[in-house]
Amino acid sequence: MTGEKMLRFNLIVAVCENFGIGLKGDLPWSIKSELKYFSRTTKRTSDPCKSNAVIMGRRTYFGVPASKRPLPERLNIVLSTTLQPADLPSDVVLCSNLEEAMKHLETKALRDEIENVWIVGGSGVYKEAMASPRCDRLYITKIQQNFECDTFFPSIPDSFREVSPDADTPLGVQEENGIKYEYKVLKKIE
Numbered sequence: 001m002t003g004e005k006m007l008r009f010n011l012i013v014a015v016c017e018n019f020g021i022g023l024k025g026d027l028p029w030s031i032k033s034e035l036k037y038f039s040r041t042t043k044r045t046s047d048p049c050k051s052n053a054v055i056m057g058r059r060t061y062f063g064v065p066a067s068k069r070p071l072p073e074r075l076n077i078v079l080s081t082t083l084q085p086a087d088l089p090s091d092v093v094l095c096s097n098l099e100e101a102m103k104h105l106e107t108k109a110l111r112d113e114i115e116n117v118w119i120v121g122g123s124g125v126y127k128e129a130m131a132s133p134r135c136d137r138l139y140i141t142k143i144q145q146n147f148e149c150d151t152f153f154p155s156i157p158d159s160f161r162e163v164s165p166d167a168d169t170p171l172g173v174q175e176e177n178g179i180k181y182e183y184k185v186l187k188k189i190e
Helices: 032-041 058-063 098-105 123-131
Strands: 009-016 021-022 051-057 074-079 093-095 114-120 133-142 162-163 173-176 178-188
Touching: 009 032, 009 123, 032 051, 032 114, 032 133, 032 173, 051 058, 051 123, 058 074, 074 098, 074 114, 093 098, 098 123, 098 133, 114 123, 123 133
Parallel strands: 009 114, 009 133, 051 074, 051 114, 074 093
Antiparallel strands: 009 021, 133 178, 162 178, 173 178
16 A cells, blocks of 8 residues: 555444443443434545445444444445355445455545444454554543443543544533433544
């Protein structure tokens, strides 16, 4: 890859106070406005001719309701060493690991089509992503209460610092269904 910049990615997650992110393959809470924020954020591009990619593990992909997967208007990439391409719709890309997925996105064919790359779960993919030099920002929805969870967000490395969110991110504490939450953005400090 001569002269081309290394493709970077952001990570997006909703996490409760006990660092939980999932329960039995689903979200432990129901916050429609947070799901809309996820959808809007992972679809948003500055170039209307481009789209974004979302990278997720097998369990995260199959945790999305069947009617909503693959996630629309985004290139879906599933990381798995056990699935076969026939296990997924033809428009979903199967890669064995995160670096293979990024190399796939860096091919000439895709480099001009994809604007942003989002890591959307689960736990193991988040951990690998945060350790990668490709990781730029963490978009974290902090849910201000505990929920029963069986899947947890890994600890955030010290190399991340909170920064001002972009203009499209609601500021301050939000509330829906009696659940308070706040959107935070952390950037990796090199």
